[in-house]
Amino acid sequence: MHSTMTLWIVFAVAGLTGLNGVSGTPAETVTLDDVNTSAHPNSALETLEGEENFWKPTVVVVVVEAEEEVMETGELNPSHYPAQRAAKVVQHYINTQHGSPYKVFGLQRVFRANAEDVSDSGRKYHLELSVQEMVHNTTLACTAEVLFPGGEKTEHWPQVQVSSCDELLKIDTSAQEEALYQKYNMNHSLSTQNLPDSNGHIEPDHEPFWHLGTVASSFVMFRESTQNTLYNMAQVDNATQLATEKDQLKFDYHVLLHDLVSQEIIPWKLLVTWSPLEGVKVQKMEKSSNCRHCNKSQP
The missing domain is CATH 3.10.450.10 (Nuclear Transport Factor 2; Chain: A,)
Structure with a gap:
């Protein structure tokens, strides 16, 4: 097991569900007038993954101190980064398959997560999560598997399987x-x-x-x-x-x-x-x- 301690300063728009539940302490709430956006472009711009009012230009400065059990197997804390990283891959995968100018998907919450090493194939995450279609503010619980390939794989990007999201994907635009x-x-x-x-x-x-x-x-x-x-x-x-x-x-x-x-x-x-x-x-x-x-x- 490999453990690392990291201290991050994260600027995120208030209500940002991409970091929802991630270990951290909100230290201060500021408006965009207080932030030098040219020096910190991420501070004002990560507006996609919020709730229904995700355009609001209010910035929460979050100090995140996370101890990561990178190689942990079995049940994972759904709010810690190993589970969140795998869940974000599910969001990106769904966007590549079903996204459009009127349909954009974001991660809302991870409910359960576990990980296992799969022989030489890599590392597989099993997730229960909720996904939100941002334009229409519609949310549905889904299950997913994410395999990060290991070894000398030709294709190094993750492999994803998603189920239980059918109703969310049927939004007519x-x-x-x-x-x-x-x-x-x-x-x-x-x-x-x-x-x-x-x-x-x-x-x-x-x-x-x-x-x-x-x-x-x-x-x-x-x-x-x-x-x-x-x-x-x-x-x-x-x-x-x-x-x-x-x-x-x-x-x-x-x-x-x-x-x-x-x-x-x-x-x-x-x-x-x-x-x-x-x-x-x-x-x-x-x-x-x-x-x-x-x-x-x-x-």
């Missing part, structure tokens, strides 16, 4: 999606940046593209996730619509991802396509040095 598709298929007019801005605000017309960027970012976070990472979406740095190809709307996204373990803000460049029929696809993804915030030192 077809009319909204068709209207959005027809509007932007005709004029190719999207060009935006800073979603959300330093005040936590997003123009209503751009909210679907914040959702789309969040879903597309889940493709990256899912593939990059390990037992030693905990990723959140921070911000759409900028997004530009490209010419439509094969009936797919096409976008160039620059997004900022926050790894709570390293406290890094990591920029990625994504080539994203979407249509109501084909869903969200990420054609290319690469780490980028083109980030207006990421050269700022972190606390």
Whole structure:
């Protein structure tokens, strides 16, 4: 068993369910006027995984002191990081399979978790958790298994199986999606940046593209996730619509991802396509040095 003691300073929007139940002590509540968001971009931007009012620009400064039993097997504390990391992978997986500009999934709570070593295959987590569809504020309890591959595997990203979430995945957004598709298929007019801005605000017309960027970012976070990472979406740095190809709307996204373990803000460049029929696809993804915030030192 390998035990490590870490002390993290985490800035999170009040009501952030991605950290719901994680060991920590709320030290102070501040408004965005008190925070230097250029120095701490994550402090004002992790707004996705909140409850129904997750746009509110109130920031809770949380000091997290967690002792991690990284290789612990059997029943896990659902509020500790090994269980939370595995559960976040479930969130990202569901977004890659079912997310859209009008359907975005977030982790709400982990009820039970256990882990086991599976011979040479890796390490498997069994989870009981609740998942929230953020746009419609609908929550459902699910069960899931997450396998982090071990050994010399060709594919190193996790393997996920989810059950009991069928009703959550059936939310009908077809009319909204068709209207959005027809509007932007005709004029190719999207060009935006800073979603959300330093005040936590997003123009209503751009909210679907914040959702789309969040879903597309889940493709990256899912593939990059390990037992030693905990990723959140921070911000759409900028997004530009490209010419439509094969009936797919096409976008160039620059997004900022926050790894709570390293406290890094990591920029990625994504080539994203979407249509109501084909869903969200990420054609290319690469780490980028083109980030207006990421050269700022972190606390």
